[in-house]
């Protein structure tokens with residue numbers, strides 16, 4: 001019977017199939033050159049290629065669709081082997097290429113300002129479905145996977161609710177025999193689950209942490225983030241402080257600006273206090289709300305966002321207003337909602353990988 005085992009699962013090179021240096025060749029094709037078909041591995045003997053094709057699969061997806069934004073970013077919709085779907089985003093900048101990956105199908109958290117949350121929860125992604133989002137995007141973009149040097153786990157899902165899989169995928173990203181990425185260039189974004197943050201510190205992956213704070217007080221947080229009922233903000237901040245103490249990596253605080261909910265000047269001062277009390281080296285990203293159909297909240301007007309940023313800066317907290325990319329194709333923060341499907345599916349683009 002044909003096996004459905006992912007070739008991304010065995011640790012490279014030693015656990016890969018093949019004898020001796022063939023293992024290294026396979027790892028090179030998979031992770032450095034981004035092969036999507038065993039037949040592309042032309043320096044392997046034909047019999048080995050046939051054996052690989054019979055027993056292993058490279059891609060985790062049945063179908064890939066791409067939605068290019070006018071600003072250069074591309075949203076990808078992946079249909080998985082079981083028919084479920086998830087999304088990821090490619091974000092090219094002048095000096096770097098970034099991908100925003102999903103960790104779950106939908107999301108169990110259900111934040112009121114987030115289109116993904118409104119979808120509900122499908123299932124956890126496997127490590128290889130997480131990793132393959134990066135490989136598939138690189139292939140579609142016609143670049144080797146190693147050209148993507150930045151990963152943000154900020155797509156669909158709460159990564160700390162699928163930490164085993166996220167951790168395995170990240171280990172493969174930083175493995176020098178696989179993608180060889182720097183953990184400093186991988187950011188895991190969480191809505192704040194203290195136990196998960198502490199476990200992440202124990203995992204010792206060295207990745208950067210981003211906390212989706214969105215409000216400095218429990219009363220407001222509970223209105224927009226359902227898990228806030230279980231985890232008070234002070235407890236989350238203590239766990240974040242421990243993560244900072246252990247890793248010494250600057251922590252990012254994400255804050256989506258919602259009109260009349262979390263944008264009062266006193267709330268900006270309270271955000272600064274939470275950070276300064278714990279001596280966390282931090283950066284705050286203020287995110288203008290990206291609207292989606294049926295959203296029950298409104299965004300803060302630009303002037304209000306600037307005023308909020310000014311208060312934080314005056315309190316000594318470095319702050320950036322992060323205007324999202326990909327808004328026109330529903331690829332921006334909080335917009336991933338498995339919605340747009342073009343009339344004809346776009347499989348891997350013809351621009352062949354740079355080999």
Ligand code: SF4
Pocket residue numbers: 107108109110111114115116117118155156157158191334
């Ligand atoms: S913001 Fe993040 S945690 Fe909240 S519902 Fe959306 S994907 Fe889930």
